Amino acid sequence: MIPAKVIRQKRLGEEYFLLELEAPEVAEKALPGQFVRLSAWPGNDPLLPRPFSVHEVEGARISVLYQVRGRGTRILSALRRGDEVKVDGPLGRPFPVPDAGPVWVIAGGIGVAPFLFYLETLKARGVPRRLFYGARSRGDLLRISRLARLSPLIVTTEDGSAGRRGLVTEALSEALTRERPAMILACGPPAMLSAVGRIAGEAGIPTWLSLEAVMACGRGLCLGCAVPRRDGGYLKVCVEGPAVGLREVDLDALT
Amino acid sequence: MPLLSLGSLKLKNPLMLASGTWGFGETLPQEVLKGAGALVSKGISLFPREGNPPPRLSETPCGLINSIGLENPGLSVFRERILPRLLSYGPPVVVNILGESEEEFLRLAEGLCGAGASGLEVNISCPNVKKGGIAFSQDPEGVFRLVKRIREVWKGFLAVKLSPVGPVSEVAQAAEEAGAEALTCANTYPALSVIREGKGPRFHLGGLSGPAIKPLTLRLVYELSRRVKLPLIACGGIVSGRDAWEYLLCGARAFQVGTATLLDPRAPLRILSELDALAKDG
Numbered sequence: 125m126i127p128a129k130v131i132r133q134k135r136l137g138e139e140y141f142l143l144e145l146e147a148p149e150v151a152e153k154a155l156p157g158q159f160v161r162l163s164a165w166p167g168n169d170p171l172l173p174r175p176f177s178v179h180e181v182e183g184a185r186i187s188v189l190y191q192v193r194g195r196g197t198r199i200l201s202a203l204r205r206g207d208e209v210k211v212d213g214p215l216g217r218p219f220p221v222p223d224a225g226p227v228w229v230i231a232g233g234i235g236v237a238p239f240l241f242y243l244e245t246l247k248a249r250g251v252p253r254r255l256f257y258g259a260r261s262r263g264d265l266l267r268i269s270r271l272a273r274l275s276p277l278i279v280t281t282e283d284g285s286a287g288r289r290g291l292v293t294e295a296l297s298e299a300l301t302r303e304r305p306a307m308i309l310a311c312g313p314p315a316m317l318s319a320v321g322r323i324a325g326e327a328g329i330p331t332w333l334s335l336e337a338v339m340a341c342g343r344g345l346c347l348g349c350a351v352p353r354r355d356g357g358y359l360k361v362c363v364e365g366p367a368v369g370l371r372e373v374d375l376d377a378l379t
Numbered sequence: 380m381p382l383l384s385l386g387s388l389k390l391k392n393p394l395m396l397a398s399g400t401w402g403f404g405e406t407l408p409q410e411v412l413k414g415a416g417a418l419v420s421k422g423i424s425l426f427p428r429e430g431n432p433p434p435r436l437s438e439t440p441c442g443l444i445n446s447i448g449l450e451n452p453g454l455s456v457f458r459e460r461i462l463p464r465l466l467s468y469g470p471p472v473v474v475n476i477l478g479e480s481e482e483e484f485l486r487l488a489e490g491l492c493g494a495g496a497s498g499l500e501v502n503i504s505c506p507n508v509k510k511g512g513i514a515f516s517q518d519p520e521g522v523f524r525l526v527k528r529i530r531e532v533w534k535g536f537l538a539v540k541l542s543p544v545g546p547v548s549e550v551a552q553a554a555e556e557a558g559a560e561a562l563t564c565a566n567t568y569p570a571l572s573v574i575r576e577g578k579g580p581r582f583h584l585g586g587l588s589g590p591a592i593k594p595l596t597l598r599l600v601y602e603l604s605r606r607v608k609l610p611l612i613a614c615g616g617i618v619s620g621r622d623a624w625e626y627l628l629c630g631a632r633a634f635q636v637g638t639a640t641l642l643d644p645r646a647p648l649r650i651l652s653e654l655d656a657l658a659k660d661g
């Protein structure tokens with residue numbers, strides 16, 4: 125864990141925040157799909173640093189995009205410019221970047237967090253891409269204009285307040301009746317991941333699912349972030365993921 | 380630096396990396412591995428074990444509950460493919476062994492003879508397996524028999540890792556009489572947290588570690604140091620030099636760091652230097 129200064133924190137809605145940190149060591153090494161662990165409280169309560177995807181890297185700065193869920197993220201949300209946090213990383217395996225696309229990126233809710241950095245990288249390499257981004261409602265769509273500059277975008281909301289009404293997986297199914305991407309990469313709630321897994325599996329498209337698990341170490345020390353493997357045993361999300369090949373994952377065990 | 384003796388084990392400093400909290404060293408900074416007084420391996424069983432289904436972790440105030448369930452590659456893979464690498468880090472390696480029966484413990488001890496490890500830490504205190512583990516800790520006579528038989532086949536350093544619950548002093552005395560050279564005090568506390576999930580509440584049973592348990596294990600070390608002569612290796616919630624120093628003050632000869640390494644892989648080195656500074660200040 126190394127100290128990092130808060131450059132700024134921006135509230136992006138009721139429960140969403142964008143936290144920008146001065147962390148040159150992390151910024152220099154981070155690749156899309158990797159995560160950092162943050163702790164922003166003195167003492168041992170909460171005990172565990174919280175994992176967050178690297179949302180964006182600019183020079184010596186990294187940012188994370190997060191949703192307030194419990195105590196840790198609530199404490200984070202009170203950070204102001206100049207405050208100090210401890211950061212650990214980058215950790216985990218980067219997302220695969222194929223030479224040829226198109227890559228379809230499927231985001232559910234806050235699962236969009238790692239994709240800005242990823243789409244930027246795909247764009248820089250000239251890999252054709254498309255983002256399917258689903259959220260509950262208009263207010264839950266984050267960084268839309270920035271994302272729209274990086275990639276063609278299909279938005280869905282459950283209440284129809286923006287984009288198409290419905291689930292992002294419905295938009296994916298429909299698009300698959302007309303086109304075939306070279307690869308699918310999804311991040312979002314477990315039910316969405318397992319639906320994407322089934323749809324993409326049936327279509328026979330190489331697919332990666334970015335998983336979540338409670339983590340104590342973020343680097344393979346504790347074996348705590350176990351998720352059942354399809355052919356038995358457990359994979360460790362922090363070192364084998366966060367993005368894991370569809371064939372590795374037991375979809376029934378995700379939800 | 381003068382060497383510290385725990386029975387036949389010689390350490391360059393009193394800090395050991397606790398079992399199950401540093402992987403097999405793959406992702407820990409080299410300085411941490413090289414800088415430790417000794418390395419205590421993940422619990423090794425006779426055959427590979429898959430471990431428990433998730434959830435395996437939950438957080439409590441100042442504490443961590445784990446139910447890993449002793450996921451490990453088993454004796455032969457450990458001995459052939461992992462132990463040689465652990466030995467290459469430098470500090471003496473102590474292998475934490477867990478059998479489901481006395482016979483399994485013996486086969487583990489025999490299987491590790493001549494493989495290069497300096498010692499064994501007999502795990503009679505894992506709260507996360509159905510057979511073996513903590514069940515032994517309820518039975519001082521069983522522990523006496525177990526340790527005596529292991530002592531007959533294993534000539535190197537021999538420690539017993541106690542459970543903090545059950546007849547702890549009787550078990551400690553039994554291990555002492557049976558020929559153990561040190562006692563690790565202690566493993567995690569059987570604990571439970573209620574996890575709220577989409578589907579509703581769920582019970583997570585496991586072993587509690589971290590700062591939450593320090594005052595409890597500190598008391599245990601204090602009591603045991605008055606009841607047994609064996610050197611005690613303190614283990615429970617050490618996250619600072621001050622914590623380690625308190626354990627030494629209460630009668631421990633050495634200490635292990637577990638959860639702190641999960642929080643920050645460099646914590647062991649920080650703890651050592653904080654302890655050094657405290658020692659210099661008297």
Ligand SMILES: Cc1cc2nc3c(=O)[nH]c(=O)nc-3n(C[C@H](O)[C@H](O)[C@H](O)COP(=O)(O)OP(=O)(O)OC[C@H]3O[C@@H](n4cnc5c(N)ncnc54)[C@H](O)[C@@H]3O)c2cc1C
Nearest residue numbers: 174175176177189190191193194195196197237337436575
């Ligand atoms: C690799 C990775 C990347 C991530 N990236 C992001 C990101 O970019 N943005 C973002 O907002 N979030 C991200 N997360 C999720 C984020 O880490 C959590 O939201 C955060 O840790 C919550 O901390 P908290 O203290 O606020 O909530 P907590 O109080 O810790 O709990 C939050 C929720 O998790 C549940 N929970 C707690 N413990 C368990 C358990 N043992 N089993 C099951 N459920 C449990 C609780 O019931 C609660 O609903 C990521 C997680 C991982 C693993």
Ligand SMILES: Cc1cc2nc3c(=O)[nH]c(=O)nc-3n(C[C@H](O)[C@H](O)[C@H](O)COP(=O)(O)O)c2cc1C
Nearest residue numbers: 346397398399422445566588589615616617637638
């Ligand atoms: C994730 C995890 C895995 C553990 N695995 C083992 C193990 O395999 N064998 C063992 O004897 N103790 C195991 N322990 C217990 C620790 O070695 C240590 O006794 C306990 O965590 C208390 O110390 P701490 O508070 O410093 O962590 C494990 C603890 C944790 C948190």
Ligand code: FES
Nearest residue numbers: 342344347349362
């Ligand atoms: S979080 Fe410890 S092994 Fe993944």
